[in-house]
Amino acid sequence: MPTGRVGGRVRLQDVADLAGVSMKTVSNVVRGYEHISPAMRDKVQAAISELGYRPNLTARRLATGKTGMIALAIPELDQLYFAEIARLIGEEAGRQGYRILVEQTLNDVEAERAVIRDREEGLVDGVIFQPARIDTLEIARLRPETPLVLLGEAARPLTTDHVMIDNTAAARDGVEVLVRSGRRRIAFLGSVRGDLTESTRLRLLGYQEALLAAGIPLDPALVLQTGGFSVEDGVAAVVAAVAGGVEFDAILCRDDQFAMAAIRGLARAGREVPRDVAVLGWDDTAIARHSTPAVSSVSPDKESLARTALRLLVDRMDGYDGVGRHEIVPHVVVERATT
Structure with a gap:
């Protein structure tokens, strides 16, 4: 075991001594420098593991100008x-x-x-x-x-x-999937009152572009307004739209949370998914992948x-x-x- 530690702290020199290499080599391994042979890297990493060495971020900052x-x-x-x-x-x-x-x-x-x-x-x-x-x-x-x-x-x-x-292109792709499945009255959930974020604006633009490209006229009633971003807000918007006589056979949602809201709201309104209304979420999160039913979703990489x-x-x-x-x-x- 190397000697000369200060106050029980394992030093860079201790690692170098055990591995039989220079302090510079140990430093390069710690910093992830790529031009180190695999054998040398393994040798230094083994010494680091054996000694339990932990880099001192303050010292690293002083020596390299970086904290890691x-x-x-x-x-x-x-x-x-x-x-x-x-x-x-x-x-x-x-x-x-x-x-x-x-x-x-x-x-x-x-x-x-x-x-x-x-x-x-x-x-x-x-x-x-x-x-x-x-x-x-x-x-x-x-x-x-x-x-x-x-x-x-x-x-x-x-x-x-x-x-x-590309949120606009992604929204177009989502609407095109719904159109190809025969849906013609496609709603968008939703436009949050007083808080139209840029991502929502771009997704709404792509939604509108895809409808026009498919020869489907735009209907402002199909852009469902919500009072906030919560599931409850989305549920309320869907229930109110159905109760108000707004007819739709699909919903493109601005995120997976609103997709879950759409499913819940449609169930309350007596509509079956996807027989009566198809639901397409956005973000492809765990809630979409593992829910019942599993939710279709626009999936960014x-x-x-x-x-x-x-x-x-x-x-x-x-x-x-x-x-x-x-x-x-x-x-x-x-x-x-x-x-």
Whole structure:
């Protein structure tokens, strides 16, 4: 066992002594430097495991200017889509030798400004951030010093890297699936009163474009208004539409939560899914995959989104200083029992 430890803490030198390599080699392995032979990496990792070595983040920061930490800022942790994105980004970060700090902004504009402006500076090497309230111009004006990659549709500064799916095209694809199955009165759930997010706007646009392309006239009554984003709000909107005499044989929902609301609301109204009304959700989360009936859903490639976001962020952290890169990840429409 190496000697000379300070206060029981295992030092980088201890690992180097046990592995029979230089401190520089141990440091390269810890930092995930790729130009290390597999045999050498295994040798150092075995010494790290045997000694229980844990990198000192403060020392690493002083020596390299990096902490090995990445922040992930998302609106709500209890939304399944964001929970799944957080898990996938955390897994991808771990594979690349980084750890993540996850925080939720709860759709609060001041919390979002803090993420951009100063909250993470000095604590992490980079930030992946899905804004909901702060806009494109404000992000550009704040000019964050910490490398930043944005997710979603709310803000897309030309100077900042950005990853998203094509929401308009995805909505068109969803409506086309419903039209091909013979549906002609297709509703959209929903437009939340007083809070039309950019993602909802783009999905509503694709919905309308697909209807027009199929020769189906637009009917404003089929865009169902809700009082909020909860399941109860969605259920109320569907029940009210049926009670008000609005006829429809399919619903494209802005997310899987609203799809569950649609199924519940249709059951209350005595309508059977999919015989009377087909239901198509969005995000392809666990609630869609494992519910009864299993819910058809527009499925963004969340794994690709996580990989792309990490790739762009690592480029920035490694010194890339070019113009913002805007990348679209794929999507598919997954059909299950509700269509």
